Amino acid sequence: MKCSANYVPLTPISFLERSAIVYKDRISLVYGDINFTWKQTHERCRRLASALCRRGISRGDVVACLAPNIPETYELHFAVPMAGAILSILNTHHDSAMMAALLARSQPKIVFVDYQFLDIANGAFKIMSEKAIPLPRLILIPDPHDSVSSVTAYDSLLAESENDDEFAVVRPDDECDPISLCYTSGTTSTPKCVVYSHRGAYLNSLSSILLTEMKSMPVYLWTVPMVHCNGWCQAWAIAAQGGTNVCLRNVTAKGIFDSVANHRVTHMGGAPTILNMISNAGASGRRPLPGRVAVMTGGAPPHPRVLSEMEEQGFDITHAYGLTETYGPGTICAWQPEWDALPLEARAKLRARQGVQHLGMEEVDVKDPVTMQSVARDGKAMGEVMFRGNTVMSGYYNDAKATEEAFRGGWFRTGDWGVMYPDGYIEVKDRSIDIIVSGGENISTIEVEAVIFSHPAVFEAGVVGRPDEDLGETPCAFLKLKEGHAATEEEIMTYCRERLPHYKVPRTVVFEDLPKTSTGKTQKYALRAKAKAIKDLV
Amino acid sequence: MKCSANYVPLTPISFLERSAIVYKDRISLVYGDINFTWKQTHERCRRLASALCRRGISRGDVVACLAPNIPETYELHFAVPMAGAILSILNTHHDSAMMAALLARSQPKIVFVDYQFLDIANGAFKIMSEKAIPLPRLILIPDPHDSVSSVTAYDSLLAESENDDEFAVVRPDDECDPISLCYTSGTTSTPKCVVYSHRGAYLNSLSSILLTEMKSMPVYLWTVPMVHCNGWCQAWAIAAQGGTNVCLRNVTAKGIFDSVANHRVTHMGGAPTILNMISNAGASGRRPLPGRVAVMTGGAPPHPRVLSEMEEQGFDITHAYGLTETYGPGTICAWQPEWDALPLEARAKLRARQGVQHLGMEEVDVKDPVTMQSVARDGKAMGEVMFRGNTVMSGYYNDAKATEEAFRGGWFRTGDWGVMYPDGYIEVKDRSIDIIVSGGENISTIEVEAVIFSHPAVFEAGVVGRPDEDLGETPCAFLKLKEGHAATEEEIMTYCRERLPHYKVPRTVVFEDLPKTSTGKTQKYALRAKAKAIKDLV
Structure with a gap:
């Protein structure tokens, strides 16, 4: 009844x-x-x-x-x-x-x-x-x-x-x-x-309360814009736990450190730009933390250098992954206690994985988008990341066609390309539209970007495919250097050659500011247009 | 869609x-x-x-x-x-x-x-x-x-x-x-x-995960029988959090202390009988705890003496209240941090309240069962405790009539009699069927039992109404003394007279074992029959 x-x-x-x-x-x-x-x-x-x-x-x-x-x-x-x-x-x-x-x-x-x-x-x-x-x-x-x-x-x-x-x-x-x-x-x-x-x-x-191990009465610092998936649904979650919302009109390193110190912040979140802001604050911009702060990050895997700097300062990073269509985070790189004993690099590699579905999401899988078969769980076979569960969107507003397309086969198709490891953790390799196909090989632009980003002079990097008559496409890197740092095209290429198989090394390197979306993500389609234009000039 | x-x-x-x-x-x-x-x-x-x-x-x-x-x-x-x-x-x-x-x-x-x-x-x-x-x-x-x-x-x-x-x-x-x-x-x-x-x-x-502030991978000791509301739904909750279930065929003080020590138990639960078992274990039966243990208790408010003994040993008690019809706990005495500073007795008094609804329960209220109006929120006006929410039973199995009766007025009627304080916390005073009406005054048998139980010689006590020609009913106490302790009827009555208004003091005191239900609760209806029989003899 x-x-x-x-x-x-x-x-x-x-x-x-x-x-x-x-x-x-x-x-x-x-x-x-x-x-x-x-x-x-x-x-x-x-x-x-x-x-x-x-x-x-x-x-x-x-x-x-x-x-x-x-x-x-x-x-x-x-x-x-x-x-x-x-x-x-x-x-x-x-x-x-x-x-x-x-x-x-x-x-x-x-x-x-x-x-x-x-x-x-x-x-x-x-x-x-x-x-x-x-x-x-x-x-x-x-x-x-x-x-x-x-x-x-x-x-x-x-x-x-x-x-x-x-x-x-x-x-x-x-x-x-x-x-x-x-x-x-x-x-x-x-x-x-x-x-x-x-x-x-x-x-x-x-x-989201459970995945961040959030106790009642947390103090939540609003570094995630509320416009992003209603602040990854934390706007509602903090009310559920009777927490304190610390609001900031503009997010700055000073604002973050002051808020944490003055209000004893326990939780916050943010895209890698927020993490960079904190780790680049410098000694003068920092304040000692009154306690450890749990930080949920998403959008891209946190870089090992940023991770270790932030951990030392007292921030505990959890890597989550999702899309607007999954109410923000849909998976979390659930940390296994025994991983604590691993060296930093191994830990960073594990933490870079997008992980497993959270408690509210029924299933995440990596599938062949045509046959809908799961790919081999070997960390190598690529497929489309797909979700199924109660925390997948109802659909696109007044757009039945786009909704049907997104849910074709009974799963939400993310358009992200990834692998699944034997332990059931997924790792996103790229947006399917961004994958570079060069001489028949798939190249993850995220992988190449990570290598370039690890170069000490690099502030940020974006890699796209550039049309090539022989190979179809070759990697083309756009990058911005840190203030006061210098590097040549050749230096970057040599650096990559030492760390990547030959076919993944950018054939073209361009130094310039990256075009961004309203949420701070690199506009790959704009970079692709630029890369194409370069070809026309050559 | x-x-x-x-x-x-x-x-x-x-x-x-x-x-x-x-x-x-x-x-x-x-x-x-x-x-x-x-x-x-x-x-x-x-x-x-x-x-x-x-x-x-x-x-x-x-x-x-x-x-x-x-x-x-x-x-x-x-x-x-x-x-x-x-x-x-x-x-x-x-x-x-x-x-x-x-x-x-x-x-x-x-x-x-x-x-x-x-x-x-x-x-x-x-x-x-x-x-x-x-x-x-x-x-x-x-x-x-x-x-x-x-x-x-x-x-x-x-x-x-x-x-x-x-x-x-x-x-x-x-x-x-x-x-x-x-x-x-x-x-x-x-x-x-x-x-x-x-x-x-x-x-x-x-x-139930959230109300006990249970992090992932807890270690849960099964002292709550799984037959009780599927172990207050913890059977499923522990799976949600990937915890470890520590099972015991028979619950004994030794079994509890050994399990806590050997498996680093973080959470357990139990009726007051379990708390008594722990607090009465004596120095020889105890083992030092490897960490603090969160204990959820329900069925009756924990006694101040038991509370303080257990807190000292490393058990943190949370008082919850509910019925089989509410999947176990429906309310929790949510602890306000500032209460920590109060003296033990004040804390015990606060903790004796059944509290506020947990996150999954929509509403708890104390209502006049006829008019369905909420009683005054003054901690004095009595009414029937009622629930409404997704964690109220679907109904009684194959019994539409009993189900309709229980949900009359759009709320689940507990049959428990209680008050609501100005802060929205409820306190259960008695089962409505147990309330003694003496000379027009309502007497909570739970209140009288609590006073008797605080007597150092008393192991347990049950109070019921005994028919009386003049007053309708008078309180009649059945009690069992601790081994090696003694007390007379007159001593118990004197003790009560010093602590209760005259009309609430038992007129009859009987020393004997209390009849119990299968879940360890006192069978008040059996005691009422006995009390009536006493009258027939007098």
Whole structure:
């Protein structure tokens, strides 16, 4: 018998409601001088949800937010679902043209805009007006130092519902109803709009607590942008554990060290750029840590040099892997205690693997994308990395065709190319689109990049295939050197020759800044175009 | 779009399948000289499931197990669901007549019977035969020292499926399908048969990991009988975390201390009888602990004396509360860090509260059972404790009427009487049926028992109402003294008078052993009958 006594649709809203009781007077959020308790955060989210409903927001509407990791962005993770609506966080790195395209796609009824990004929003609105696309209502998150604002501001919304005790939080009818939309970073194409469900968000939150061994009342530093998979679902997970969210408008090495020292941060996350920021801070930029800090990283394997530097400083790195379509991390390089005894290099090699599925993900496999057979579990045979489980997206928003394509064969096809080791751990070798096929051999660009990156003068590197009449393609490296360092093309090639089989060594080396996506990933398709252009010149 | 890529019915089977990869070579179970790894446990459960299917077990059939906390009982927690069937663990403390009644109720197709309990099973079968009730097939779990057995034995089942690579694990069609049947302890009536679902078991397992702050790879000592709510769902939770299950056929103080010392136990649980066993072990029975041990207790608030003794020894006690109908613990006395600074007595008072709902339980409330209004949150107003959430039972097996009654008003009615404090923590005062109404005043028998128990000579105490012509009822205490201690009726009454309001002091004091249910709880209904008989004599 299924009834209200024994069946409640899973939703992260339950986390906040429970924390308002269990962790009532504990600090929920810190941002500069601002402090809230869980009771206050719950109350503010309720009020905001009430104000949204008064403005006509109803079940299934989209509400967008263009803002960095500030308290308002955090609160909208609960307030929007509590109004029955779908949250869409927008990337502050986009320009007005891209913003207009994304807004046209998801058609939010309301968009919250941080004052720093008002120009981008207005620019997007202008473009949309010209194309006669209906505009969302704009609600400003104002500069706290600016006392007057002509647009409805965030705080006035909160104020108007102050005594609204009657408001009933809207809960999902079905736990598979959407809770948020997340755009992919657009490494290989324009951003795709991914739908998350209440069920997936709930289950992924619990998994992410368990995979980081997070106890109750953690202190979480927001170095992962909330726009990335809702901060890898930590926005909800921290509420579940009654933790403290430490927010930063801009992430800097100083901001990180100060936050860790002042608030006794226990957990944080970040792409390799964040790790580099910490390890390159230099003695003057560092502060001693009050305790060890668990850091989850993803996007690329952490480099051994960075790993050892950070471990020494007191950061414990866990390597995770996933995509926007898997709510952020879908696998984790689960650490086996006996590995602690291995030398640094062996440890780094093991930690570079993407690992095994977390508790909420049913299965990860490496398969032949045509036959759907698993490849040999020998760490050599390559195939496409595929996922299956409750923490895989519902689909692409209003795009049944792309959704069907992604789920062809009953698995989510990542487009990532990898291997599986005999122990069941996977290692991603490349995006399938990035793999270089040279003289019939597959070359992982990630492998070549790792070798180049290990050169002491190199700050970052991107490798792509360059068309070649004889071999089909040959490796072409783009790289940026560290400030005050120098290296020649020949030096880089010699360095690679000593460490890689001949066919994997770049035939072309170009020194220049790498083009990046809004989430900080290298735009390989832009590099490929450049590599092709080089050929045309030769 | 819901498909196999993004929707998998929640089931604890997933925990075992993942642990067979992630924790493959780690010890899953220890029992005397026996050791298994997670890979082996997974393989054994698969084989056993295959053997069950060959014997005609199919979706929805019941498979029972009459055995203590031995490896076989643990394995059946996975093997039976992996055959699509429903597990029913039977209490080894029942006699043949009760066993026959329970078997007739749940009608298992197969019953696994430990050699020590074969006589009880045969006795039950005889009774059932006489009543023409169909008998289940019996599979013996033999004495390892007895080489010949005429009944199909557990190990031969395992052996016959050794090379059965084709067997496909049966998974629930719907996550709300039943996974197990658990009988209530029968404190107030004959045992009721409670249905657990795959979904509830999955969610409660995750919650129980989080509420005990259990990291991955814990070492769990089985002092909670697996027959109690499938060991408070820890049977599944330990698989989720890749922990080590330390099994004991009989729980003794020596067994506990030896296990903790030899296997570095990190977690265990138990009713107050287990805590008493530890705290009464005496210096000779103790061994130094290799690390602190987290102990979850439930059934009754831990006594301050026991608490302080155990804390000193290295056991950290968490007080939880629940019923068979809530998969074991439904609330936990979540500890607030600032309480650490309070004196022992204040801490004990706080820890005696049953607390707040765990993460998997949606709501707990104290309500007027007629109006369904919440009582005042003042720690004084009494009402019925009620639950609502995904970790409330599906219902009573094949008993729609009792199920409807239990869920009347959309909440699960516990039949427990309690209060809610301003901070949202509940405290259970009594079973509603046990409350004594004397001269119009409600008397909590638990409160009176706690006072009597604090007397240094008292080993245990049970208080019930005794009919009284003037007052309706008066408190009547039954108690057992510690060996080598003495006390008179008058001494006990004086002791109570100094600590309780006059109307709560027992008017009658009886020295005798307390009648117990199969789960070790005092049979209050038996005491009430005795108390009534006293009146008839007077």
